[in-house]
Amino acid sequence: MSYKLETAEHPGALRRVAIDAVSRVEGHGKVTILLDERNQVRQVRLHIVEFRGFERFIQGRPYWEVPVTVQRLCGICPVSHHLAASKALDQVVGVTRLTPTAEKIRRLMHYGQILQSHALHFFYLASPDLLFGFDSDLTRRNIVGLAAAHPQTAKRGVLLRKFGQEVIRITAGKRVHGTGSIPGGVNKAVTREERALLLADIYQIVGWSRDAVRLIKELHAQNAALYNSFGVCRSNTMSLVGANGDLEFYHGSLRARDAGGNILFDDVDYCDYSQHIQEEVKPWSYMKFPFLAAFGKRNGWYKVGPLARVQNCDRIPTPLAEVERREFSDYCGGLPTHAPLAYHWARMIEMLHAAETIKDLLHDDDILGDDLVRTGTRATEGVGVIEAPRGTLIHHYRVDEDDLVTMCNLIVSTTHNNQAMNEAIRQVAARYLQGREVTEGLLNHIEGAIRCFDPCLSCATHALGQMPLAVELVDAEGRLVHTLARNGDGSFACSGD
DSSP: OOEEEEEOSOTTTOEEEEEESOOSSBSOEEEEEEEOTTOOEEEEEEEEOOOOOHHHHTTTSBGGGHHHHGGGGOSSSHHHHHHHHHHHHHHHTTOSSOOHHHHHHHHHHHHHHHHHHHHIIIIIIIHHHHHHOTTSOTTTSSHHHHHHHOHHHHHHHHHHHHHHHHHHHHHHSSSSSOOOEETTEESOOOOHHHHHHHHHHHHHHHHHHHHHHHHHHHHHHHTHHHHHHTTOOOOEEEEEEOGGGBBOSSSOEEEEEOTTSOEEEEEEOGGGGGGTEEEEOOTTOSSOEEEEGGGHHHHOOEEOSHHHHHHHSSBOSSHHHHHHHHHHHHHTTTSOOOOTTHHHHHHHHHHHHHHHHHHHHHTOGGGGOSOOBOOOOOOSEEEEEEEETTEEEEEEEEEOTTSBEEEEEEEOHHHHTHHHHHHHHHHHHHHHTTTSOOOHHHHHHHHHHHHHTOOBHHHHOOOOSOOOEEEEEEOTTSOEEEEEEEOTTSOEEEEEO
């Protein structure tokens, strides 16, 4: 992490502190904090400063390329985009129900993705803060420091992620950016040898996942005051749920609750997402701000991801994870918790559920079948929604009679959490920075609040309308010569020679 303290051109001689770039997250983002002369916090914002533009350049491409192309959004969660696009294009090729083999192989792929991504986030990115503290020595607060101080924990984190990647390799063809899922099904079955390879380790993986849940519970017990109050921001929540309200990652219907846990809508066909979710653009970020349409921009923002899912569902359909969900609910007094650090606990419960589900799928002979693809009556539009590791992921496409994509809309997990992350860092800044001299350790509290949401900033960088843009011309001596800026409303402003 690096940060800069500088005088900004703001009324009242406010100072601007920039965390640029936010560390231990996927993608590039920065935080700006405005302080007055008494170090009172006046504004805090999370800026997404990279732009990917997949919603535009996917247009004009043949639809069958899309599941492979869109996963290039990310190297951490490509499977999520691969499968969401495939589900949307199942509808375009007229397939409403996959073969049992195809569906179970896709599920196996997806749960492998959940396992490896949750292990990566918890052990590599989040645990240095949790085990050493936000104010600990910067040179120690990383995966290398973790390996030195907690070698068994670090080793298990590596091996858990490795196993998840092996599941992906076997089902998708490669650990990263595979090609296994196609419109209408899959192009690869699982062999008996591949199944045996995974079965040899799966029971150890389940055991280690249980230990990971135990570790985060111990951390909550040891640091209850911090974990229950850090960055709390009450909001609505949303996720997919399966039949009978089960926790469901691959398929289901949309359910939303208010901050008190009351259901706002339920059993919503995700193909109708646009009737319930709208998006706002703000000039200081390339990431959109979604909100529930019925409640407006001010009151309609919401959280997604592990904390939302574990509290939004009625049960988890694997026994060990369900026991942990109930204990989590009891710890919170049966009411929703909005503490960002509770995301880590929920995330480990989900990792245990993923391990249990992989075990069950590996024992299902359907994954060895050879009936892989179905076709149907061609359509021109499709919506695919899954629960990616970071939350609800929406892919929406339109395709013309020449099989070319004419429209693409992506609302990714981190985008749903945009307002929640901004609210969380404001709460943390008000508590830890207010009236104090800025230090690296205090600024790491801000970053820690962002890491709770496990953001994938590369995936989230899409924009509607006119993007604000600033171009600066600097001479050989480093002097600013000329600036040209396009504002959010499309107007231009220039200065200099």
